[in-house]
Amino acid sequence: xxxxxxxxxxxxxxxGAAEVHALRGVSLTVEPGALVAIMGPSGSGKSTMLTIAGxxxxxxxxxxxxxxxxxxSMSRNERARLRRRSIGFVFQNFNLLPGLTAAENVSLPLELxxxxxxxxxxxxxxxxxxxxxxxxxxxxxxxxxxxxxQRVAIARAxxxxxxxxxxxxxxxxxxxxxxxxxxxxxxxxxxxxxxGVVVTHDAQLASWAxxxxxxxDGRMADQTPxxxxxxxxxxxxxxx
Amino acid sequence: xxxPHALLAxxxxxxxxxxxxxxxxxxxxxxxxxxxxxxxxTTLQRLERNxxxxxxxxxxxxxxxxxxxxxxxxxxxxAWLRTPxxxxxxxxxxxxxxxxxxxxxxGIDMPAVLQVHRTYLVQLMQQWTRIKxxxxxxxxxxxxxxxxxxxxxxxxxxxxxxxxxxxxxxPVAAAAKAASPAPLPRLRRTVGxxx
Numbered sequence: 316x317x318x319x320x321x322x323x324x325x326x327x328x329x330x331g332a333a334e335v336h337a338l339r340g341v342s343l344t345v346e347p348g349a350l351v352a353i354m355g356p357s358g359s360g361k362s363t364m365l366t367i368a369g370x371x372x373x374x375x376x377x378x379x380x381x382x383x384x385x386x387x388s389m390s391r392n393e394r395a396r397l398r399r400r401s402i403g404f405v406f407q408n409f410n411l412l413p414g415l416t417a418a419e420n421v422s423l424p425l426e427l428x429x430x431x432x433x434x435x436x437x438x439x440x441x442x443x444x445x446x447x448x449x450x451x452x453x454x455x456x457x458x459x460x461x462x463x464x465q466r467v468a469i470a471r472a473x474x475x476x477x478x479x480x481x482x483x484x485x486x487x488x489x490x491x492x493x494x495x496x497x498x499x500x501x502x503x504x505x506x507x508x509x510x511g512v513v514v515t516h517d518a519q520l521a522s523w524a525x526x527x528x529x530x531x532d533g534r535m536a537d538q539t540p541x542x543x544x545x546x547x548x549x550x551x552x553x554x555x
Numbered sequence: 556x557x558x559p560h561a562l563l564a565x566x567x568x569x570x571x572x573x574x575x576x577x578x579x580x581x582x583x584x585x586x587x588x589x590x591x592x593x594x595x596x597t598t599l600q601r602l603e604r605n606x607x608x609x610x611x612x613x614x615x616x617x618x619x620x621x622x623x624x625x626x627x628x629x630x631x632x633x634a635w636l637r638t639p640x641x642x643x644x645x646x647x648x649x650x651x652x653x654x655x656x657x658x659x660x661x662g663i664d665m666p667a668v669l670q671v672h673r674t675y676l677v678q679l680m681q682q683w684t685r686i687k688x689x690x691x692x693x694x695x696x697x698x699x700x701x702x703x704x705x706x707x708x709x710x711x712x713x714x715x716x717x718x719x720x721x722x723x724x725x726p727v728a729a730a731a732k733a734a735s736p737a738p739l740p741r742l743r744r745t746v747g748x749x750x
Contacts, residue, residue, distance in 0.1 A: 354677070356720060502688065518712040519705055522680035523688075529670060537670050539678045542685065 316383040318479050318510030319345040319368055324377035326363050326533075337363040339533040340377070345512060347478070350505040352521035353514045355530035361514045362483055364530065368512060369402050369481045370394045382478050399428045403472025405482035405501075409464045411456040411471075417463075418443060418452040421471045428475075442470040446500060462493040466500065473504045480504055480511040486520055498523040558590065558598050559607075563632040566608060566624040573599060573620065587700040607631055650711065654718055665722050673715045680708050 326338040338360045345351050353361045366372045367379060370386050379386045382401060386394060404410075411420045422439030426432055443452050446466045456464055465487065472480055482501060486494030494517075502523050505511035513524060521527045528538040558580075565571060565579050577595045581588070599622055602608040607628035611621040624632070650672060657663045687701045 356716060499688070516716075518677050518680055518709050519684075522677060522684040522705070524681070527674075527677050527681065529674065531666065531670075536666070537674045539674055539681060542678075542681055 316347070317344050317380065318347045318349070318382060318508075319343070319512065320378075320380040320383075321364070321368065322378040322380070324364070324367060324374045324379060326360070326367060326372075327375045336533050338367070338374070341530070341533070341535055343528060343535070345479075345510045347508050347510050348506050349526065350502060350511040350513065350524045352524035352527045353512065353530060354516060354518065354521050354527055355536075356516070359530040360533040361530050363533075365481050365483055365512060365514050369404060369479075370398055396428070399424055400476060401478045403474075403477040403480045405465075405468050405472045405480065405485040407484040407487040409456070409468045409487070411464060411467060413456050416453050416455055417448060417459065417467045417470075420456070420467055421474050424471065425475050430475075438474055439470070442474040443467070446470045461487075461489055462496060465489065465493075465497050469497065469500050469504065473509070478508055478510065480509060482511065482513045484515055484517075485513060486515075486517070491519070494520060557635065558594065559602055560632060560635045562595070562598055562602065563607060563624055563628050563635075566622055567629060567632055570611065570621045570623045573622070576622070583696050584700055587697070587704070602628070651714075654715075658722070666719060669715050669719050673712055676708050676712050676715070680705055680712075683708070 321341055321343040323340045323342055324338055325336070325340055328335045328337055341360070341364060343351070343364075353364060355361045363372075367374050368381075370379070370381070373386075381397060384397070386397075389397065411417075412423070415423065418436060418439050421442050422432075422435040425435035425438055430438075440449070440452055443449055446469060448463065448466055448470065451459060451463055451467070456467070459467065465485065469485070472482070480501065485501060486497045489497065498513075498520050501511055501513060513520070515521050525542065526539055529536045561580055561584075562576055565576055565583075571579070573595050574592065576599075577590050577592055580590050580595075599608060599610075603610060603622075605627075606625060608622050608624055611623060612619060653672075654669065657665060657668045683701050683705050687698060687705075690697045690701070
């Protein structure tokens, strides 16, 4: 079963003379365990693609399948449940709730999903621990550094049984070393059953992905082929 | 990469054998720049001729010969470390030339041309990133050498992106150039007033 599938997805905003085609028949398949990066200039449709994949907005035409389930066949409530349970979002500006501690921010989606507060909190602490933030669990967002806040946001996105991690410029305004740390975490999170899609204009961040898809004017312009082994870059006789 | 100065740097730590120098050079540069033994010995001979290193042991001892940096070698190394490399004159970049030529040919799909190069560069970056991912956290030499390559490739991708956006904003100029081919610009001007 694919983690995410977009079939000929189009998105049109406005109508008549004000009509804007944000996506034009884009198809994409993301297997479990894979990390795919979407690159493209501003206005190429990359963020729209992500919000449609995460069922935050509807496609004008085409079909979106998350974990093999067609979003169009689901009720509003079912889709909301899918977003809470199976999809994790990471945004550029972190989107942490300022009045909640790091641990509360991370366990919130589980509690909203009906999990007992204690169980949710345990899962949240475990996710924070995995991201090296165990000692920051009781801090509020404004007591954390930018890099730490982003790690909390990633912990929130992967907590519980998430199968799909969707990230829009996840390293935001972080410096290059912190941005790399974020991508290492996203990379680590995407294995086994979990797949990820990262939208970025930064080639260095995109290069952490297994596959990079290039969008232009709402169409897929190209994508990188499967990766050869790293030995291909090293001089002959070097890669033993 | 200046091999003579890299060897001087290694010798500034103490006397070393030729083979040892090769191994240490490769280890310190994250094994990104391979060096053959012949190149090491030719360079050492040249350094010796210029009085920057001295050898201990008989001339026919080959690999058993030990090399030592001289006072002049130390001075040369210090001066080299502080001298910025010559980045003032633009390099004759093949990709820039290809794009400038393509822009002047009629019927060329510029975005498609730029995309071919962009995909290839990102693919290379993915391979370097894999090496970085597998590198030990304390292998600073490898991490720095791979970062240097990633930043270099990234700058080319950014240039392609900006070329794409300039051509898109100014399609009339791009088409007019195609209709009446003008000579390629001469980048005679240099920055920094070095020459």
